[in-house]
Amino acid sequence: MPQCASPIANFFRRLTEDTHAYSREYLQASHPSDAGCLSDRSLGFSLVCDVIRVAGAPGEAWAIVALYSMVGGLVGALGAAIPGFIDLLFYKGGAPPVGKIALTHMAINLTVVVLYAINIWMRMRSPASVSPGLSTPVLRSIAGVALLFVSGWLGGQTVHVYGVGVEGRE
Known part of the structure; x- marks a missing residue:
């Protein structure tokens, strides 16, 4: 030029x-599934809202924000599952542990989706179930975020170490 x-x-x-x-x-x-990080952040933020509520914040605002954040995270997770599943279907093979890691990553993510779907359903059915204390929905959120940490690490391994879904690296 x-x-x-x-x-x-x-x-x-x-x-x-x-x-x-x-x-x-x-x-x-x-990787096309980097959008999945947004759903992880939304679900993590819902836990932050729950912790603020458990710490004694007055009113229902934090419980409501947590619920809406969970709904957004669930929608994002389902959207990120599509390219992830396509990657899994069309993976040509390579390093031996990748298939096992990818299936474990998918299984954990599906478990988290079910966990949060139940959590959302419980909260919508009975908003009072999120009391200022450790309630079942809050414990379910803690378990979900812990599983997301493990799943995120596994997903990072498949993409950044083994190059799954990265153009030119398979």
Whole structure:
């Protein structure tokens, strides 16, 4: 590309070229299920809301925010499951532990989805079930977030160590 007469114009041209090259490199090296991290954060935030509620925050606002955050996290998890399942179906093989890791990751994620679906159902059926104390829905949220940590680590192994779903690495 020809140089512009202005040093300022050259600076912005180089900046946009570098940014475009970085974006293209990131997109090629990233995994399509990175959107799953958003659902993990939503479900984690719902636990933070529950902890604030258990700590004695007055009113029902934190319980309501936790519920809506769970619904958003559940929808996001189901959306992220689609490219993850496609990766699993079309995985060509490679390092021996990858298949087992991927199936374990999927099983834990499905367990978390069921756990949170039950949690949402319980909270919608009886909003009073989230009392200012450790109630069953709060304990279920703690278990769900703990499982998400394990599943996230396993998913990170498949993508960042073994390159599953990363263009050009399989």
